[in-house]
Amino acid sequence: MPPLSRWYIKLALVYFVAALAVGALQVLQAPLRLPAVLAVTGPTYVHMLVVGWITQMIFGVAYWMFPKYAPPPPAPAAPRGSNALAVATLILLNLGLLVRVVVEPVRAWRPEALPGWPLIVAALAQWLAAVGFAINTWPRVKEK
């Protein structure tokens, strides 16, 4: 397994556990009188699970196991597409999601507590990650 896939998959596993923890804290907030911000973590929970866990796991496994791409010479051999783009995709996906996970619930709880512009950064980063993954994976989807 390439090192980059290990990063994707280990981060996905971390998000898996963290997402379920957030989901549990959300339902325990009222009965245990936990901090009120936990009551508004619904979108955070869903996106940690669907983007951080499932989508990130797919990105990592696809980078590892999809058919290797052999570009025609004289292009340099890059059997899994651009490594730089795949690294950027990993960073952008996790940066964007992390910013969202922190900022979105805080702003939903107390809008004046944090500015809104970091959510634009989070949106742009995650969008670029999706586009980067699609660009890097597309040439590897080969019919046989």
Add this chain to the structure above:
Amino acid sequence: MPRVSAWFVRASLGHLVFGFSVGALLLADRGVPFAPGLWALRGAHLEVLLVGWLVQLVMGVAIWIFPRFALRRAPHRSAITAWLAFGLLNGGVVLAALGGLLAVAGRLAEIAAAASFVAHLWGRVSPAGLSEI
């Protein structure tokens, strides 16, 4: 990978980019509101990413990697059910994302796609190889 799997995967990548594009606009609007009307697209965002991206990718990869011994018994029927699932699923996602009454037709198409996919894959769920799992 088989041609139908390649189409499933390519379509799922298209849905991924479209779904993330809509999601990015919604998240940006949550940070700095600029177009409240965008939230009418929330249903499309969910439909495209859940069914168009995730479910479709799973279907495409399953058709690619599951044991193929059963395909030899009825290759023509297997191809028809796989392609039918592809067409119905993508038509269904588009209709469901449009909302309203079209969403009902979309969901029915998605059910038919699932049935066609099951018809294709059922016989391929077989104990091939040496795995004991």
